[in-house]
Amino acid sequence: MIGLGQRIAHVLAAMAEVGWALDVAAHVDPDPIGAPILEAAGIDAGAALPSVQALIAEGPFDLLMIGSPNHLHFEHLNAALDAGWPVFMEKPIVRTEDETLALARRLAAGDAPPVYVGLVMRSMSIVREVIRRIDSGELGEIVSIDATEHLHPEHGGYLARNWRRRQAWGGSYLLDKVCHDFDIFGRIAGARPARVASFGGRRIFHPDRAGEPRAYDDGAPAYAMFGAGWSGADDAFTSDMDVADHQTALVDYANGVRLSFHANSHTALQERRWYVAGTRGTLIADLVRNRLIVRGVLAHGRPERIDYGGRTADNHNGADQAMARDLRAALAGEAAFPVTPWDSMEAGLTVMAIDRAMAEEAVVDCAPMWSGYDAARAAPSAG
Ligand SMILES: NC(=O)c1ccc[n+]([C@@H]2O[C@H](COP(=O)([O-])OP(=O)(O)OC[C@H]3O[C@@H](n4cnc5c(N)ncnc54)[C@H](O)[C@@H]3O)[C@@H](O)[C@H]2O)c1
Numbered sequence: 279m280i281g282l283g284q285r286i287a288h289v290l291a292a293m294a295e296v297g298w299a300l301d302v303a304a305h306v307d308p309d310p311i312g313a314p315i316l317e318a319a320g321i322d323a324g325a326a327l328p329s330v331q332a333l334i335a336e337g338p339f340d341l342l343m344i345g346s347p348n349h350l351h352f353e354h355l356n357a358a359l360d361a362g363w364p365v366f367m368e369k370p371i372v373r374t375e376d377e378t379l380a381l382a383r384r385l386a387a388g389d390a391p392p393v394y395v396g397l398v399m400r401s402m403s404i405v406r407e408v409i410r411r412i413d414s415g416e417l418g419e420i421v422s423i424d425a426t427e428h429l430h431p432e433h434g435g436y437l438a439r440n441w442r443r444r445q446a447w448g449g450s451y452l453l454d455k456v457c458h459d460f461d462i463f464g465r466i467a468g469a470r471p472a473r474v475a476s477f478g479g480r481r482i483f484h485p486d487r488a489g490e491p492r493a494y495d496d497g498a499p500a501y502a503m504f505g506a507g508w509s510g511a512d513d514a515f516t517s518d519m520d521v522a523d524h525q526t527a528l529v530d531y532a533n534g535v536r537l538s539f540h541a542n543s544h545t546a547l548q549e550r551r552w553y554v555a556g557t558r559g560t561l562i563a564d565l566v567r568n569r570l571i572v573r574g575v576l577a578h579g580r581p582e583r584i585d586y587g588g589r590t591a592d593n594h595n596g597a598d599q600a601m602a603r604d605l606r607a608a609l610a611g612e613a614a615f616p617v618t619p620w621d622s623m624e625a626g627l628t629v630m631a632i633d634r635a636m637a638e639e640a641v642v643d644c645a646p647m648w649s650g651y652d653a654a655r656a657a658p659s660a661g
Contacts, residue, residue, distance in 0.1 A: 279305040279343045280354045286345030287312030291319035292598035306333045311507045334361045347441045348449050352377040359390050368396045370457045371622040373449040378623050382654035393619045399458045400616040401600035404586045408563050412466050417556025423537040424553040434543030435501030435514040438483035443519035450633045451522040461625035469533035471628050471644045476636035478525025482544040488515040527632045568595045
């Protein structure tokens, strides 16, 4: 493991839970914040090694897992690709447009080992069903999509204190938090964004609001539930955060599908919901309650409602275990992993264009970005 943080520890715990025979050889992490999670799951973290080079020298391994902060992904992934063993890589696979183009060139060279990206929503039963319904044509042509992700104040407070608060480490609020969703939106739309617009910023976790109440109405302390971790800040309101804490976006896909998106990191009513309107049917995927609702536009009967259940406190609702099964099947050559590094790069570029639109306060034409990306894919180099 490169980066034994909370995420990789949870993924490993899920792998153990679904029956992987795990033998963790070694890890590299200056301050492994995920170690207690691993210990609680009864998994030995293996040897603590001082550098990625020292880890690679101990190989070969069946799998290298990368769970470092986002700004280190490009460097760590390249080291893993040089080693040539299969890689499980947390999202976002890389943090900037330049890194995306360089990675695209590298992967297009064709000599890379498999790279499995932790876009975990792809493994969820409800998401698989959404994709199946879209592909079956049941909804007709997709016309427009409305989507949200609204977080509990504790989650927002964590983002404002953790390394994700800085663009230089996390990229952006949307890149770190909702590249999952934009991966699926692109799959539902069946096209790449042509134009994007976005508004957002930092208004909630802002020094001007530092005097706001710091306790819930039952007396429990607020904004302090999770430890801030690597390079963490003490206070959610007065930290040096330079990413947004709320953001809206409009996307015009190349085939005419339109999407509006709204994210807020400090809400009383948590929501992650996709509303997909097609010419023949409408679908609501409620990812918090793990519930799918579908009805034909000319149907008068009750909507079809599928409750997937299995809600868990981490909001992942069993997705980690499903991904662990997918990963095992992929490594055994039994099934393709549900998402590719290309999907991940395209979701990342989509979000980066949205962030650029927010920063420039302008509608961004995505065509030059996609032609640069396609050129990188078409002109591979080994470096
Ligand atoms: N797929 C998901 O649902 C999901 C959920 C959470 C996080 N993530 C992703 O997982 C990754 C890790 O996030 P996290 O929440 O576990 O963060 P975290 O802060 O809990 O863990 C990051 C770890 O990286 C370590 N680290 C820092 N510098 C390092 C270096 N030079 N070499 C090796 N390790 C180093 C830190 O000490 C820390 O232990 C991020 O890319 C994040 O976007 C994905």
